[in-house]
Amino acid sequence: MDKVHEQKFNFVRHELLQLLRAIDRDILKAEYEILDDEIEIVTVYWLTSEGYSSDRKINVTGDSLSALARDVLKRI
Incomplete structure (x- = not known):
């Protein structure tokens, strides 16, 4: 995994997941x-x-x- 993909992986698992859970408490996890x-x-x-x-x-x-x-927010 190159640096850009690693950054996206970490972003989805941490920052984006926190945002998604703030919007919908039933969200369990997000994976890249x-x-x-x-x-x-x-x-x-x-x-x-x-x-x-x-x-x-x-x-x-x-x-x-x-x-x-x-893109993720539009689809949830």
């Missing part, structure tokens, strides 16, 4: 991953009213940190 060495995905997991976890995958390929945050 790289698929096939090119596609960047953020997956947001939250608890549903039925007690199950659900997820949403958001493509953030090539995004800056602010664009990444905007």
